[in-house]
Amino acid sequence: MNIKEQTFGKTSDDKNIILYTLTNANGLTAKLINYGAILTTLELPGRDGKFTDVTLGYDTLEDYIKDDCYFGATVGRCANRIAKGKFTLNGKEYCLATNNGPNHLHGGIKGFNKVVWDAEVFEEKTGPAIKFTYLSKDNEEGYPGNLTVTVIYWLTNDNELKISYQAETDKSTPVNLTHHSYFNLAGHDSGDVLSHELTINADSFTETDETLVPTGEIKSVKDTPLDFTTTVRIADHINQVEGGFDHNYVLNNKNSSLTLAAHVYEPTTGRDMELYTTEPGVQFYSGNFLDGVKGKNGAVYKKHSGFCLETQHFPDSPNKPQFPSVILEPVKKYTQLTVYKFSVK
Numbered sequence: 001m002n003i004k005e006q007t008f009g010k011t012s013d014d015k016n017i018i019l020y021t022l023t024n025a026n027g028l029t030a031k032l033i034n035y036g037a038i039l040t041t042l043e044l045p046g047r048d049g050k051f052t053d054v055t056l057g058y059d060t061l062e063d064y065i066k067d068d069c070y071f072g073a074t075v076g077r078c079a080n081r082i083a084k085g086k087f088t089l090n091g092k093e094y095c096l097a098t099n100n101g102p103n104h105l106h107g108g109i110k111g112f113n114k115v116v117w118d119a120e121v122f123e124e125k126t127g128p129a130i131k132f133t134y135l136s137k138d139n140e141e142g143y144p145g146n147l148t149v150t151v152i153y154w155l156t157n158d159n160e161l162k163i164s165y166q167a168e169t170d171k172s173t174p175v176n177l178t179h180h181s182y183f184n185l186a187g188h189d190s191g192d193v194l195s196h197e198l199t200i201n202a203d204s205f206t207e208t209d210e211t212l213v214p215t216g217e218i219k220s221v222k223d224t225p226l227d228f229t230t231t232v233r234i235a236d237h238i239n240q241v242e243g244g245f246d247h248n249y250v251l252n253n254k255n256s257s258l259t260l261a262a263h264v265y266e267p268t269t270g271r272d273m274e275l276y277t278t279e280p281g282v283q284f285y286s287g288n289f290l291d292g293v294k295g296k297n298g299a300v301y302k303k304h305s306g307f308c309l310e311t312q313h314f315p316d317s318p319n320k321p322q323f324p325s326v327i328l329e330p331v332k333k334y335t336q337l338t339v340y341k342f343s344v345k
């Protein structure tokens with residue numbers, strides 16, 4: 001089996017955290033831990049055949065426990081912001097933990113990135129995989145209902161990191177899961193990502209207020225620096241956007257089939273990433289708040305050292321009836337599929 005397990009640490013309540021290394025037929029490796037269902041490392045070849053770790057992260061469990069950047073994390077129960085941490089569902093108001101100014105962000109103080117998941121590794125013809133499961137109890141961080149969540153990561157022999165999500169609940173609840181890796185296709189410790197070339201298949205985005213909560217308006221990207229409908233070097237637009245990119249794009253695909261959402265190319269190493277998803281939105285975040293974070297192997301991550309493309313439903317959906325719904329009903333199943341496909345060009 002192309003899967004290795006080694007001890008990564010122990011939580012304060014004595015739970016063993018294991019580092020799982022998945023290797024595919026082409027020698028690509030993905031490392032994951034059962035704390036936060038976090039991807040700690042992704043090693044990909046470049047044009048010169050050299051394998052390099054392309055995701056930002058830490059060396060120790062203690063650092064992941066302290067982390068507030070969400071490096072490599074599985075984010076839930078609701079990714080992104082919920083205004084004032086409040087929403088009303090079936091006539092009842094729910095109050096969530098607020099952990100980002102006045103708002104709720106990425107599931108709250110102890111989101112899915114800060115809990116211990118059950119893990120099970122398996123191998124299929126398509127490559128090695130790991131299945132994480134977690135029961136988020138009724139009222140956790142203020143959310144209604146017991147929610148059973150499954151996240152499976154495959155490292156396929158077609159050089160894809162494929163992430164599939166499922167969830168079921170016993171009470172109506174909002175659910176909006178995402179993956180929060182910060183990529184730098186030149187290498188996690190190679191400086192900023194501004195020379196990466198980006199395309200996003202989105203003609204519009206959700207406008208936000210000064211706390212990054214959507215106003216409810218969907219605006220065209222045309223004639224704005226947010227326009228990535230044709231390929232743009234991130235550097236060529238970033239100075240025109242105050243604070244950098246931290247925007248939810250409304251993807252052009254409207255039918256929840258697995259569709260190309262974005263494409264990123266790093267010219268010096270030739271590494272190329274295509275992002276496919278069944279979700280209606282993707283948050284493009286250019287690592288604006290990285291401020292000298294001490295990471296793996298002595299690396300120091302500064303502003304724009306990595307970028308995130310977080311596939312998800314739109315922020316603050318529980319308060320925006322005009323957005324696609326994130327409410328999961330007890331009789332239904334939440335599903336999501338997102339694929340990061342890598343190659344060298």
Ligand code: BGC
Nearest residue numbers: 068069070246283285289310
């Ligand atoms: C958000 C940023 C936030 C970052 C880390 C991103 O998904 O869009 O605003 O700072 O996560 O928390």
